[in-house]
Amino acid sequence: MASEHRSRQMLILNRLSVARWSSAIGALALLIAIVALLAGGELSPLVVISALIGMGGLALWMTLAPSDFRNTLTGRRAVHGSNSVLIVLLFIGIVVIVYGMAARSGIAADLTSRGYYTLKPNVRPIVEQLSRPIQITAFYSRRLLTNQALESPILRLFSDAAPQKIRLVYADPDAQPLLASQFGLRSAYGIFVSYLNAEGEPDPNFTVQVKTARDRLPNLPVEEDYVNERWIAEAILQLEARGKFRVLFSVGNGELNLDNDVTGIRDGMRAVGIQVATLDLSREGVPQGTTALIILAPIRDFTKEMADRVAAYLESGGKVLIMAEPAYRSDIRFLQSPQSPLAVYLWEKWGVQPNRDIVFDPLSYNETQYYVRAAQFLEGHPIVQKDQTGTAARPLFPIAQSWRVAEKPPADVSVERIYLTSAQAFGKLDLREVARNPDRAIREAADLPGPLALVVAAENTRTGARLLLVGDADWVTNDLIVAFDGQILWTNMVDWLVAFLERITVEPIAGQLPLSVPSGDLELTAFITVGVLPTAILLVGLWVWWRRSRR
Template sequence: MTAIYKKELQTLFNSVMGWLFVAVNLFVMGLYFVVYNMMMGYPTISYVLQSVVLIFHMTIPILTMRSLSEERRNKTDQLILTAPVSVGKIVMGKYLAMVTVIAMPIAFAGIMPLLLGQAGEFQTGVSYSSLLGFFLYACLALAIGLFLSSLTESVVIAAVLSFAVLFLGFIMGGICSVISGFGTTGFASGLVKVLSCFDMVRRFDILSGGYLEIEAVVYYLTATALALFCTTQVIQKRRYSVSGRGVRLGAYSVTGIAVMTALTLAVNISLNYVPERYTSFDVTQNNLYTLTEDTQAFIKGLTEDVTIYVLVDESGKNEDLDKTLTRMDELSKHVKIEYVNPMVNPKFYYKYTQTEPADNSLIIVCGDRSTVVDYSSIYTYEMNYNSYSYEATGYDGEGQIVSAIAYVATEDVPKFYIVTGHGELDFEESYLNAIKKENIAYEELALYAADGIPEDAKGIIINAPTGDFSKEDADKVIAYLEKGGNALFVPTVVDVEMTNFDSVLAYYGVSVVDGVIVEEDREHYYQNPYYLFPEIASDDITDQLTNGAVFAPFSRGLTYDDMAEDVYYTPLLTTSADSFSKVGVSNGEDYSRQEGDIEGPFVVGLKAEKETGSGEISRALFVSSENLFTDMADDMTPGNNEKLFCSMISSLADHESVVGIPAKSFSMSPLVFSAQTVMTASVVCVILVPGILLVNGIVIWVRRRRR
């Protein structure tokens, strides 16, 4: 086998073919590398490799077309077939020589993550998982090309067949989707399952998407082995075609191929029965697809049976969603996953909702309770103003599913009212979704148009009113609190007279200090002394914060009557002793201490529990930064601001917070390179290296032609 390997390798590199193959692929890889990674700053090379796959479909047939067909046409194959070496070793020698050639540009791609990691945060795991998938995909394509080359004497036919088969494997996923979309019979479903075995790209996409999937690796290895075995059997049959053993050997070859095919199918099918946690590994930098510890504890603690219906044929399922569901299914015997094909059962959703959900939406059922998780909420989106289109920025499948399960598995659905009518700040969509995830209903309430706070209110939220309450509105709130109502108060940073609103805070003995807090302890602010990282006290509300960091820009101090006998106070967020409240702030750049400023430390997050005149306990939470519960502030911490919000709401609702799983962001800081670095990389990767290899190949070919 070694002699065959060396001979084939010399043949490839003593002609222009091997050099041309390496040069072309390096050129394409280098071009996409410069564009995607260096100019656009993408923190993974998976985009580069996914773009190169289509080029491989054109270059690999050129590499494999002569491997066996030309020798057969020139009758030089008889020299090898009569040599004292097994056919299997002949095939492996030729195959490994071509793998060596294809490994050269892939090895170049393997250096890319090491270089890019110096320019910022980089998806190393995703990049190398994608590189592994790319290499295995190429190995399978080579094996298929080698097999097709063994079937014909024509080099052209071998190349055309290889391209056709590889291209068919490339588009097979789309073909399956078309059949699944139009077919409503068992035959169509069965046909899709059979054809999906020939979908070569789907496994590569999985490995490029953040999963190290053992099933995908085994698929490529077993399919490659099957193609090489078939090649061996074709040559073996021809080797003894002139002997009396031809018929017997032909029967043996057919039987052997059938057995090998069955074994390949058995190995791949058996992996479906291995738990997902042993065959699929999340390699993303921020564990996008790994269930959080909170989710695992929640799912394991289920005591009621929950059925999750996925409204899509299995051939069109979303891989991210499917893996999340599968891992939940493995954690608890009470979770059952069923796929419902809308083409076969178009009215299935009628029992649960009157609005038709999109494909891949979920209907979650527990007993008589049900809810729908529409596919549009599985990902978070933002407008890209460069392309004027929405782009997925995060994965929220885990949080949406857990919230929905908690909703159907419990009848405890408290309701909050968000007070409006006084210039209050609107909550951003992410925080409204966070309320829903806590299985808390919410509704806006214009106090001026209401007789009072509704009886079904578990709590109210007053978020940074910029105008004062009327005396009547303030009395409505106090009357609600006197009955044992609960509230979350966020005073505004705007310096306006708020006499009536202040009277509501004074119900708990709380008041707001004049000015805006300036922090002089560098450990407690970020860049700007107004951008606070307050100290977090230990409390049930703050226990969920992962790293002890909450971002509270432009905060005001809170004071309270600690001598009050009917109110119990718990400071949650405090500034350092080096802080002060700057009175009369004219701009956000003046941090100097002036006469009249108020010395710290200050409380910027407070819990108050008051015994009312009726004997009830009214609980209130105060946060003195109107920007704390915003996406901008939450981006400065690993989701801690949103976690604090969820924990506060759950505390006021008096139910355990087990479902506040925030969306996991796709975004990472883009890689940044200087223009000089980009230019240098462009010259080296796109022009210099491919050009040198191509010229070297041409020189070698010309010299051999002159001999």
């Protein structure tokens, strides 16, 4: 009888022990579920499994030891050990909730003395003055997770600075190929800034890809590619500039065809957000809102009415680029007559006119002497700058004429010779003779002596108007612009006229982020802060509660 009583008592104790252990395991599992839910923000498999284990453990406790469950909530132990457990659980819950809210609120505080984790003063106004909400979409494949960890602090600078205006989204191009194709991404890495459409999604028509280190160093491996704060800000400026620059090309007088001869420069301008259209000056004047007017090598000369419309645009502060071919063919008449209305205007109001010659340079040429390569340039002028080191672009002008510049320009006008030939160059005035024997041209007394101006830039300091004159247009065609710094010259000329790059460029400021923490370290820190330390406190509380419950 005594042995049967002891067996029953041991069975009760075993059931009680199992019930209490199941309660402890259940409570721990529920805690893990709460932490995982708040940290991940979704019902992941870990959250679901932990929650089921937790509820199962508590249910087992209530089933095996219902009296112990009631005593825990209402008995003497609730006043002593259980209170400490509840306090610990409450503390952990508060910490986890605050951590989760802070991680998702977009609120950030930079506690560094030099503001390393705050947008630089030259970038902050760009974010504050955004006209529309944008999304920064950062693509990283799995093999570039280290790159993502290194760049996340930089990307967060923007979303933290304006959480209501800037949304930051990460994506894996391998796992989301359709999304990557929508952005035109064909590599493992890329960052884009986009306006949001009416549905709150990135608008593909208003999307700019951020230039990375590989755009500047094409041989750089993708694993070493990166962006910085300034390049992201410049992409935002480029996005903001879209639609605000409108360049018109004149048509109707035999100019180079925008849809055939010079599609490269057309597409290049459109790619950076400059609106490109055509204008027939014989039918209408230059409309308001035009950023620049470009006249590409007309064959027929402009009438007085057309010249007056160009003059009116310049008088209003307009920007005009004129490329005029020499009359090496009999049908080329643009600016060739001394009575040409536009030529007369250019000389009277700007102090510049074409020499109506064909330039030969025996010292600086390619293949033949009338394929002239600029020998001299105006040092330091933005049109000639090839790169940040100060190297000058040296374009090639196949069959070019030169420009005459008045010794004393008109009032309020400044004129500069941008590109010139060598001193040994000469300009042949007998164009028919040159056309008959182009490769046998020799210098004669009647020829114009070098150096001769090939590109001339003029500015009216009163109105702000700018005029750019080039004695050749062949260099800008699709086949030739890619050679001899043609693309650089074209970009520099357009930028000098409309100041596009100036509006989308951010001057660098020394002092970038001094520290980049790998994602593994960040995750370990979060795990210890939110998981290990509170769990250790909970386990100590459970141990104290268990010891007291056995007394």
